[in-house]
Amino acid sequence: MGASSDDALADELVSACRTTIGDSMRSITYFTVEDYEQVYIRSDLERDAELDRFVANERLGFTSQQTYGDSELGAYEFTIRAFDRGYVTRVIVGDRGVYVTTDKIHMDEFEELATAVRGVLREHRSD
Template structure:
């Protein structure tokens, strides 16, 4: 992964805050930019051969969504939740950097907690939050 920050340090920090916010219901964590991605965490009971490229391609659409919803009466974009039969995908984007996590079912407060934690890590770790 090409990045101006240490992927190891960023990855460790993201895993830590996500595990703290979500606990055992956390399934996976993937960091992505427009050009690259890395799965940072995958829970032990899940298959390692999943094709995450499709997920990453879809979550990258969030970079455009940020611009679409910018300056709306709704306020600033915070995070996106996708609901599935057996779990959720939650995406958080700061500038040109994004993270999505997959989880077992959670309550709304837990989604907000993990998105806030991810946003904080990205803003503090990546210069200007947008490089």
Template sequence: MDADPDLVGTEFEESLEAACRTAVGDSLRSITYFTPEQFTQVYLRSDLDSDADLAGFVEHETDGFRAKRAYRGSELGDYEFSIRAFENGYLTRVTAGGHGVFVTTDGLTMRRSEEVATALQEVLTEREVASTA
């Protein structure tokens, strides 16, 4: 898993940040965009240290690509997103096609988590459509 600061352009970064800020406001901690092979941290709140093992997080979060296949046909319906709870915050992961995003936040209600996941799904889908056009 390789970090690639040039993986996304400014316009896409701004779209991701705007979607997250609209959904979760100032509780946004970080945004990381990833593919199965590469990742880049799009946003990190200024009061946080940049010393997290981002590659380790991304490696684990790429499981989202397999989750869509693994849960296909489930009685619960299609897999949409994952939420992980930690001592100091939450992580919401969304994947679409061959790319994904995970967002870390301070406090998070289920409604806010659904809002940020829906917004990210839209941004990822728009990028996927634009790249195939």
């Protein structure tokens, strides 16, 4: 994927997330098995956060997709992790994923967020 494709993906992810959750969005990180890039961080947050640990944890979702497979619950859609001051929402499509950190938001906004991110990832498939 060339630089312009990377920029287009980043712009679309920011736009899709901003549209669904507005100023509650804290950061967006795109990742694959081999690499990652923080494509957005809100201006009031520290830019020197240690992303390696977060990315390593969210990459476990590639295995989770295979583990859950076609369970009686249906297909995997997204994962939410709750913290004292916000949330992490992870969406994986094929061999690529995104996690978005947010301030506290309403439960129904998570599904809207995941649907928007999934749409962008599907639109930019590498296969």
